[in-house]
Every structure is written in structure tokens, then in C-alpha cells.
Amino acid sequence: MAGKEIKLSLWALDPTINIETVSDLMQLNYNKIIDYLEDRNDISRFDKTLMNRWREYDQDRGFKVQEIEVFGSAFRYISAYAYFETTIGHDTAIIDGTVLPRERRISENELPVFFFEFIGRVYVVVSGSQYKINNIRTLLMGHGRHTNDEQKQWKRVQLKDIPNFNFTSDFFYWLISKENKTVETALVKMDINDIRFLAQSGTERSDVRHESQGANILDEAVSKTGLGVNSRVDMIGTTISFEGGHINLIIFDNGVCWVDNYNSAMNGITGELEAFEENLEMGALTLFCGILPELKTAYNNDKNNNLWTTEHQAKARKLWALGAINELCSENDITYEEIIELEWFLK
Template sequence: MSRYDTRIEIWGMDRNLDLNAIINLLNRNYDIPIDYLTNFERLDANEKTLHNSWLPSNNRNFLIETLEIAGRPIECINAIGQYEDMLGPQRGIVNGTPLPREVRVFNKSVNAVFFDYEGRVYCALDASSSQGGRIRSLLFGQRRGNRIEEWGTLEFKNIDFYTIDSRFFYWVFSKRGQTLTLPNQNNSQINVVDISAVSQLAPRNAYDSTSQGANILESLQALSGLGSNQSIYNGGFYFQKDNLFNMFLKIDSNCACTIDTGRSNIKNGNDFDLIQNNFTKAVLTIYTFLFPGLKALFNQEQNSGQWNHAQESDQRKQWALEVVKELCEENNINIRELQQIIP
């Protein structure tokens, strides 16, 4: 990822938890002992402990705040998770002596927004894919053998509104350049300005390909994959809504998204501002307005027959024809030569 990219994951909290229960959990102590240092009696408790905790983002106490997102009030809690990682015993102990704490322990942090949407609490956080499991273990009570039962069951895949499949990607790709009216968002409109990335998996997982760049649907590599019905697992988009946001996003099938913060912005008061300065609003806009709105429109068009297998097949055919046309032009292939190889 570039230095302007911020990756956001979305997790579903246990269905029995509300935001007040989340505050109680955020106030707990998450320190854990470093098992391989237990027998080093000369080390003090701090040396033998990983310190993990939740802190309020802007206040002394955790607060439930209400933000208006596209005309809808959304309750949320902002928090910073601080956690420590460490070297294992093979590297953390040299010649029988533990290394100094500052050498074997590393401080890390994660910004998190807990929010209530449609009667369930979710958490969106800026976590890399490699750190997700560690964060769940240390800060969400999911540590194997030492679970905090009050957290209950945490879902990080196949979550309610936040799971999309290849058919959804094909549908959004077909909307490039269009203005969409979102049925569950007071008929708000968004523009699908451009498609900037396509990640595809060939049948039987034979090979994987990723295409990136402006107007990617004019790329032969991307179009040939789409025309042959390859499975899509990630897409890059430029979504725009007048007087609200310009979002450059890469989205995967579990609705984890990478925001290009160098190009994206969001309305704050009377002006547009950087995503970094409006992390909570940006996250809530994506996960309570943009994704649910697109999913609702996709389902509506599927149920009404406006987007069905025949429509999808026809769209793929148009993409495939674009590939054939461009290859013919590039290689001076005429119609008679094509007819000779087509049964």
C-alpha cells in the first residue's frame, strides 16, 4: 500500500451487545503475562507483561456520540486500541538472558469506531490484514485459552450487510459513469465516476490477476477477464456524492476497504476536508450509507429482474467484444480471418 492508503476492516459484534455494554468492555484490563518469562524471578512485573488497553479518542471517558450521516443519526463510540507485540523466546532470550523490554516489545495502535446500525453493533478499524487476528486476540477477548466471555462471538467474515460476491462486482462495474439512486437511503444519489482496479481469479484458481489505473475497463487484461466470467474478489472505485464526499476505494468481498486518503475527501461544515481529519465520519459514511445503499439497490434490481443472469451475460459479451475488436485492430486481423477460426 502507498503511504496515502488506509485499510479499514469491519467486524460484527456479538448480537447481545449494545454500545453501553461496549463501553464496559473497553474499560477492562487487557494486560497479559509473557509466558516464556514466567520463571525469570529477577524481572519485575512490567518486564514480564504485555500492556494492552482501550483509550477514548478525544475525551477522558468513553462516550456515545451521535453523528448525522446523509441525514440519518448514527450512534458511535470512538476509541484507540493500544497493544503490544513481542519477539518470541528464540529471539527474545539470548544466552539465557532476556533482552531489554524496549528491544523485544513493540507498541502498536489501532483507531476504532464502534457504531450501532440496524440494531447491531459493528466495529470499523484501521487494521492491516496481518494484524487483525492479533487485535482480536488482545483487545476483543478472543485469545485462545483465555477468552473474555463478555465479548461473546465476534464475526469478521460473512457479516450481514458487509459481504459481497462476484455478481455484485460485475453489477457495479456495469454502472460506471452512471448516477445511482439508493432506495434505502432516502433515495440519495451517488455517482460511480470510475473503476480503477479489478482483481480476478481464473476458473479452478489457475491464476490470479490484478489490473489498476484510471479507466481500467478500457484495459485489455481487465476486460478479457470480465468477458470470460472470472471470479472477482476486489475492485477499485471512485464514488462521488455532491456536497458529501469523493471516495477512492478498493473493496474486497468482506467489505474491507482501502481508502486513498491522498485523493479522497469528505464534507465538514461548509468545506471539503481530508479523510485523516474526519476518520469517524468517513468510516460511518462508508459503512452506514455507501455499502448498505449499494447492496440495497443491487438486491432491488436483482429481485425486479432489472439485473439478472441474462443482463450480466450481455454485459460480459460487450466487454468480450471490446477485447476482440481491439486485438483485431492491433494485429490487423480482418473479418474473414476471424470467420476461419470461429465454428
């Protein structure tokens, strides 16, 4: 079972790889001999082999390419489990020359992985913690030591600057401005219900990083001050409601998303709401094929139609700055006479 947060990382496959290629690559042999046991003849081949492989997400579908409709558009995808085994080190696996039983030195790991085509490229969404998902690339995508030529057919996996899923600070300022409003595109209406997490870092005068979390954080002087001085925003937490569900999440600037499993739900097959984890395939694909791209579309539409310009952002920053000043005056009983004695007003 997932905990409170479902962590969804995003990668992009090499542009030469299509979704059918992925289906073929999943059926390669990814088993790996444990280095320090390779020359041991007193144990079986199985006991010294890590049994790494892709497993079917749904046995009835296997690794066949599927199609899903998100907000009226069709996307091709493959869902799978990345299964890999990890082992303890040499010094703890071998005691007085005797190799411990397999079950005492090898751990099983299984993470859901979703491959989908978007604008001519295959993207990968992986659910799991960072230290575990790194093993998927090294053990199951041809990036590990002793990888054979066949496994290297995965080619390059892009981890940074993911096309179509990079979010700028200006995008996040725009999203903040949409708090408690409806964002609408040709495909979907999305209600931005709150801003509950905000990560700010760096201005022309400072390199300080600050994170705020909780209800009504935009009413707090610290958050308003950071926005007012044009700090860089690289993470936003909000709740997005749409026909089909609502997702409480944190969006990172590199497309990574952390979904609050306890406060997110998707419509199931019967139309009943299900926890995000219970409908992870639909939830992940809706998020990355629909929600995030449509937010970016709405942002670009506002930019192209001069509904969000540098002047709009400057005006918003001024309002946040004034709000911070008002909050600080209230908290510290600062008078008008004291305000006008500040250096800025004496110029």
C-alpha cells in the same frame, strides 16, 4: 501518519452484544504476563507485563456511546484506540541470563477501531494492516491464550460472511455497469466516476486469476475478455463522489475496503474538505453506515425492478466480449476473412 492506502477491515460481534456492552467491555483488564518471564523474580511486575488496553479516541467522550448522522439516518457508535504491546522472543530478550530493558524488547501498537450498530447488530471497523489487527482479537477481545472468563464476555467475533456486507460477483458486475453514471437511492446520490481496479478469477473452463489496475482498464482487452467470459469478480476499485466528499477505494467481496488516502476527502466540521485520514472517524462511519449499504440498496432496487437481471448482465458481457474482439483485431491486424474462418463460425 497513514500511507497511501488506509486498510479498513470489517468484523461483526456476537448478536447478543449491544453497543452499551462494548462500552463496559472496554474497561476490563487486558494486561498479560510474558510467559517466559513469569517466574523471574529479579525484574519488576511491570517489566514482565504487556500493558494491553482500550484507549479513548477522544478523552472528552471516553467510551460513551455516541450518535452520528449519515445521509439523514442516525447511528450509534463508539470510537476507540486498540493499544497493545508485543514482545520479542525469549532467545533475543534474554542475553547471558540478563533480561534486556523493557524499551528494547517491547513495542507499542495503537490502531483506531470503530464500533457501530447497524440493523440490530454491532459491527467493527479496524484500521490497520492484517498482521497487526489480528492482535486486537487475541489480546483485547478475549480470543487469545490464557484469556480469563471476564475477557471471554466478547464471545464470538465473526470474520467471514459478514451480514449486510457481503458482495457477490453479480453486485460487482452491476457496479461496473454504473461506471461514469449516478447511482441514486432515497437517501443519497453517488457518482461512480471510474473503474480503476478489477480482480477476476475462475470460470467454468479456467481457474486463472487476473488483476487489472490503472485508468481506463475497461478499455483493455484483458479486462473485457474476463468480463465477457463471466469470470468471478471479487474486488473493484472505483471513485465514489457524493455530497460531503469523495472516496477513492477498492471494495472487497467481504466488505473490506482500502481507501486511497491521497485521493479521498471528507467534509470537516467547518465544511472544508479534509484528507480522509484527517477525518477518519467520519470517513469510516460514512463508508460503512452509508456508502456501502446504499450501494447494496441501489443494487437490490435494480434487481427488484428488473433493471438488472441475468439478461442485463448477459448483454453487458456480450458488449465487453465484442469490445475485446475488436481490440484484439486492431492490435493484431486480424481481417474479417480470418475471423469467419474461426472454429466457432465453421460449425
